[in-house]
Amino acid sequence: MIPAAAREDTILAHSDTPTPLESRACGPLAGKVRVPGDKSISHRALILGALSVGETRISGLLEGEDVLNTAKSMRALGARVERTAPFTWSVAGVGVGGFAQPAAPLDFGNSGTGCRLVMGAVAGCPIAAIFDGDASLRSRPMRRILDPLELMGARTSDIGEGGRLPLTLHGARYPVPIVYKTPVASAQIKSAVLLAGLSAPGITTVIEQEASRDHTELMLKHFGAEISSENEGSHGRRISLNGEPELHGAGVVVPADPSSASFPIVAALIVEGSDVVFSDVMTNPLRTGLFTTLREMGASIEESGVRGDAGEPMAQLRVRASKLKGVEVPPERAPSMIDEYLVLAVAAAFAEGTTIMRGLQELRVKESDRLEATADMLRVNGVKVEVSGDDLIVEGRGHVPGGGLVATHMDHRIAMSALVMGCASDRPVKVDDTAFIATSFPDFIPMMRALGADFA
Numbered sequence: 001m002i003p004a005a006a007r008e009d010t011i012l013a014h015s016d017t018p019t020p021l022e023s024r025a026c027g028p029l030a031g032k033v034r035v036p037g038d039k040s041i042s043h044r045a046l047i048l049g050a051l052s053v054g055e056t057r058i059s060g061l062l063e064g065e066d067v068l069n070t071a072k073s074m075r076a077l078g079a080r081v082e083r084t085a086p087f088t089w090s091v092a093g094v095g096v097g098g099f100a101q102p103a104a105p106l107d108f109g110n111s112g113t114g115c116r117l118v119m120g121a122v123a124g125c126p127i128a129a130i131f132d133g134d135a136s137l138r139s140r141p142m143r144r145i146l147d148p149l150e151l152m153g154a155r156t157s158d159i160g161e162g163g164r165l166p167l168t169l170h171g172a173r174y175p176v177p178i179v180y181k182t183p184v185a186s187a188q189i190k191s192a193v194l195l196a197g198l199s200a201p202g203i204t205t206v207i208e209q210e211a212s213r214d215h216t217e218l219m220l221k222h223f224g225a226e227i228s229s230e231n232e233g234s235h236g237r238r239i240s241l242n243g244e245p246e247l248h249g250a251g252v253v254v255p256a257d258p259s260s261a262s263f264p265i266v267a268a269l270i271v272e273g274s275d276v277v278f279s280d281v282m283t284n285p286l287r288t289g290l291f292t293t294l295r296e297m298g299a300s301i302e303e304s305g306v307r308g309d310a311g312e313p314m315a316q317l318r319v320r321a322s323k324l325k326g327v328e329v330p331p332e333r334a335p336s337m338i339d340e341y342l343v344l345a346v347a348a349a350f351a352e353g354t355t356i357m358r359g360l361q362e363l364r365v366k367e368s369d370r371l372e373a374t375a376d377m378l379r380v381n382g383v384k385v386e387v388s389g390d391d392l393i394v395e396g397r398g399h400v401p402g403g404g405l406v407a408t409h410m411d412h413r414i415a416m417s418a419l420v421m422g423c424a425s426d427r428p429v430k431v432d433d434t435a436f437i438a439t440s441f442p443d444f445i446p447m448m449r450a451l452g453a454d455f456a
């Protein structure tokens with residue numbers, strides 16, 4: 001038997017040379033699958049486990065590169081993190097405020113969530129840590145996280161141009177609780193402030209104009225923190241956390257990731273005759289904007305067997321190929337489907353009529369400028385598309401000519417969206433590099449092939 005650590009190294013390995021792939025029109029997709037564990041919940045389970053006293057047992061953890069980098073960072077900060085069986089991990093934490101000074105820089109690879117949440121957790125400990133990542137992560141804004149953390153008493157030095165990585169974060173010796181209004185709807189900003197607030201005496205409050213995913217709040221409660229959330233305005237939330245709790249290790253069952261499921265779901269909708277069942281898909285309403293939109297477009301997505309664990313609902317989804325029509329997606333839906341616009345744009349290209357997606361400014365600061373990259377992906381495959389300010393307008397003609405080579409820009413979701421498009425386009429669609437798919441959905445290619453996709 002291979003020891004757990006060696007197996008983990010095998011998972012971590014990925015090629016430095018680009019691996020292109022072509023996707024060709026295929027016959028009906030069929031089968032029943034469980035996509036990997038939710039990425040957001042996997043990061044949080046490791047971080048909260050590391051900040052707790054006692055053991056946290058996680059089942060269904062996403063073993064993608066982003067999450068594995070978070071696991072490594074938790075070890076570097078003093079927690080014991082072990083893979084005990086496939087997708088099953090055990091964390092023995094150090095308690096709130098108990099992180100040790102890491103001996104080497106923390107490398108988060110491609111992962112904004114891992115980097116930014118750990119910044120919050122480190123900001124509440126009297127240690128210094130160097131944060132770094134790959135070229136994509138080094139290009140993403142960090143000021144949005146550092147601003148509130150500095151108000152709480154943390155400090156930065158050796159910081160990259162424009163507040164970017166690499167940087168050194170010096171945690172606060174005496175963290176101060178704050179009331180913070182997030183400048184944009186971002187669960188990463190909210191979570192960083194709440195994680196720093198764990199070490200602050202008194203109440204840390206985050207106010208968001210538009211509610212972002214609430215996994216941090218739900219999981220903090222599950223681990224024993226006193227935290228409350230009330231509505232703020234028409235779409236917002238006001239979240240208050242009582243500082244200095246004793247967090248206790250807890251069991252976490254990670255549901256299947258709806259953002260990962262969105263790729264085979266759209267593939268099943270656009271490939272004629274398809275019928276695919278997805279089990280255990282998380283259906284937290286702050287994550288299901290894509291399903292709402294697809295249903296408005298005419299998609300057949302049947303939900304059954306709704307159940308929940310630690311406040312996170314999940315269900316089985318049966319998806320059948322459907323005739324889609326263009327729709328207008330309102331800007332206030334953006335936080336609940338922020339990572340899904342790329343694959344929605346693919347569905348929109350196969351629909352009849354125009355789809356207008358409004359208020360997508362946040363797409364510009366993801367792994368790539370996803371607004372431009374999505375438009376380019378469609379354009380090189382013969383789809384009429386326009387970026388107008390922060391809106392994306394796709395003219396659906398019921399079919400996609402294809403034949404293009406898509407630049408993935410170190411962005412897993414561009415790669416997967418383009419491969420989905422090729423499943424039903426007139427000519428094949430090629431992507432320049434599939435390596436980054438391993439950050440969030442390592443089994444995407446074999447799972448799609450097993451359903452009937454023609455990738456070569």
Ligand SMILES: O=C(O)C1=C[C@@H](OP(=O)(O)O)[C@@H](O)[C@H](O)C1
Nearest residue numbers: 040113185186187188189338339
């Ligand atoms: O908190 C999280 O787990 C995430 C929040 C979102 O980012 P923002 O907080 O920047 O919107 C999302 O795009 C990302 O994939 C995961």
Ligand SMILES: C=C(OP(=O)(O)O)C(=O)O
Nearest residue numbers: 110111112113114339366
């Ligand atoms: C934006 C994403 O992730 P992150 O911000 O963690 O890099 C994503 O997975 O689409």
